[in-house]
Amino acid sequence: MAPKRAVSGTPSKRTTVTAATKTVPSPSVSSSSSSSGTQATEHQHYEFGGPYLGPLGIMIGLPLISFLYSSYCGGNYRWASLPLIWETIQNVVLQQPSLLWDGIKNAWNTEVFLVYVCYFTLQAIFYLTFPAKKEEGTVLKNNTRLTYPMNGLASLLVTVALIHAIDTFQIFGGKYGWLWIYNHWGQLIMATIVFSFLLSIFLYWYSFQDVTSSSKILAEGSRNVPLYDFFLGRELNPRIINNQLDLKFFCELRPGLVMWLLINIACLCKQHTVNQQVDPWMIFVILFQGYYVLDSVLNEAAILTTMDITTDGFGFMLAFGDLAWVPSVYSLQARYLAEQFSPLVSTNDYLTFAGVVLMGIVGMYIFRSANSQKDLFKRNPNDPAVANLPTIQTKRGTKLLAGGWWGMARHINYFGDWLMAVSWSAATGISTPLTYFYPFYFAILLIHRDGRDEEKCENKYGNSWKEYCKIAKYRIVPYVY
């Protein structure tokens, strides 16, 4: 689930070609992948802990975590220490669960929900109308490729400018500006949770519509088990509005990711409003996370080859991850820092700060250069920057990169990504473990994702993958894992 960033990519659609689709002859597509594509191929196992328990646990547990974080951290609540968290769990969750229900009701605000719906709609309008270079996705089962508009950067910049204009020119009386976002973050997150459930219901229903269309491709993970399919998603590339709005691609990089940045900027404004200045920790988090978001939209085409786009259906897992989980959990550090003000005063502060920044830079360097190296190799293996690196020929006619970053570990890019996550949390100090949830959860996500990708590559590349594993012995962290 969730957001991914920065690689390379492409995907799919109707054979009766629409403006956004184009038929492509593809010898690489197996003949068994029927172009009618309405049936998923048979698979032997269930992911995410089986057909019922795992999905149900995730669908209850993750929204609950998002809600608890957005409603019970900061503001009127303390950023709790471990003993306090345990005490709260015992007193409130176990002994007086009705308090939890009261909290959920308090987090609901119809006006905020409507504002979120307007925001989501505005992002969709930007997606559909802003000038865009078009990129093609990977070849689909029906031998077509979909095209996607690359205008995420413009959407992001215009959104930030609009909110800034609301504040500067007191549009709507200044309501809905940065501090409004900051003051309503709990209710905004509740809106995203409810919205992602509603969207998932729509997606599940939509996957049964127009089933005779050759463009209706089901994800391979689909199993005809309603709960499981609702969770993992049935349809691979649901599109609406005359097939122009690709819901999965749109949600991957637009509403949730942009909202993460908006919440971060709102936190920056809050710290500045209270202290008339901003501390270096906040600047570090805003700049580095801002870079992460910008990098994602600048390299928007990169997600077209990720498994989220090429393999997974669009259901609750991605909808919730993209729309609710990212803005609630990824913004934790900025939200914590908004309520602190910690200028650097001692040598120790300066040294700690330098260490944190260094970790962030190292993580960013590994993340960006590993992803760029593979991207370049896939696009142009003869480019001088990658032409001399060792490779392994596969039975599919393509090559695997077996040197450079990709000779050190098979997902060295995940390591860089995780290092960045740790550095962001380290910027919040050690007074609460709550701000460390992101790297903790991210490690689980990346290890699980690595396992899924290994399985995919083993099936796809067979012995060549085994040969590659002998060269790149480690999965994510060289000499460790």
Ligand code: NDP
């Ligand atoms: P990768 O970018 O690592 O892509 C994996 C794919 O690359 C494989 O399936 C295979 O695809 C190809 N590949 C793997 N090894 C080689 C090789 N040696 N030579 C050539 N091709 C190879 O994975 P993701 O798509 O999962 O992640 C992309 C980025 O997004 C990462 O940096 C990750 O950290 C980030 N991310 C961030 C998340 C977040 O929440 N912040 C969540 C998930 C990811 P093929 O079939 O094309 O050969």
